[in-house]
Structure formats: structure tokens, C-alpha cells
Amino acid sequence: MRRDCGLPDGKSFHDLRHFFASTLIFAGASVPMVAQYLGHESPAVTLDVYAHLWPGDDERARDAVDMVLVRDQCGTGNRTGSM
Template sequence: MVPVGSVVVEALAAHLATYPSDGPLFTDELGEPLRYRRWRTVAEGAARAAGVDVTAHDLRHFYASALIAGGASVKQVQERLGHASAVITLQTYAHLWPGDDDRTRDVMDAVLAPLAAPADSLRTADGFDA
């Protein structure tokens, strides 16, 4: 299962308003629910026909990259991609998470800033700041 946001829900609702259906939304030529293998074949064929160099795997990487850029945790990305463990997710996508140096600097600045502010204001208030 993939959770979808309002943009996708609205697009699907508009499609169903135009093409009402009581059955599965995505089907193969026989009207059966569209399975991944068949979807991949159709999607990649359509991309080739359109002259676009995109594979199903590229779309998977795009999805993972967007989740990470949006602040998703390793566990969230692992679950959405269906990886057996977070280790697999990290082996593939660790380079996309924000840098540790930037994050640790930001964390320590946030922790230490309130401690530094009173000292600065006291020093300035007492006239010691020249």
C-alpha cells in the first residue's frame, strides 16, 4: 500500500468523474487488476514511445529521493519501498539524507544559543562590551 496525498486523490476523483467505474481502477487488457510486472512493461513501453528515458526503477528512486528531501526517516522510506531492513535503504540512499556535519552543528547551535544569549546580554548591560 502506498499512501497518497490530496493531489493524487483529486486527480483520481476527476478521472473517475469522467470515466466512472465500479471495478479496479488500474487493469490489464483482460480487466484484471494491474500487477507490477505488467504495469512496468506498459509504462516503460510508453516512455520509449514518447522518447523519454525513464524506467520503473527510475520512478522508484524519484519516490525515495522525494521522501528523503521532504524529511522522511530511514524507517519511513524503508517501509514505503518494501525493503527488508533499514540497512538496505541506507546502503542505497544514505548519501541523500542531510549531511551529518550540518545537522550536528545545527543541533548544537540550538542547544547552546539559549545559554550564550544571557551571558551576552549581561556583559552588554553592564557596560563590559567595548
């Protein structure tokens, strides 16, 4: 399969599994969802392996403030207030 997909030597199915998991996490998938897709016994197993890939509280806080700062007073997201 590796050869058919044009992957370099040394890449395994397990590498593709990690790629799949990290792609789900980057796209915003929840811990339980990733655990289910990977077939983990529990979300705790998923967190043991992939916790470092989920955005931390600091990043979420910065994103929340950024979202508020780009909105106008009506909450439309338009800086000029026009629709």
C-alpha cells in the same frame, strides 16, 4: 505507463522509484519510513542505497545553530521580541 505520463525514452519504473525515495528523504522521512514504503527487507538496505541523500551531521549542526540565532531571547522567533 512511461509514455502515458509523458516521460522521455530511457526512463523506467525503477527511475520513478528512486525519485520517490529521494523525494521522501528530502521531505525529512526517516530511514525506517523510506524502507517501509519501498518494501526493503530492512532499513540497512535503504541506507546502502540512499545514505548519501540524508543530511549529514555537519548540515544538521549548521541548521541547529541557524535556528537558535534567528530566535529572540524569548524563543519566539521574532527578532524584535514582539508577538
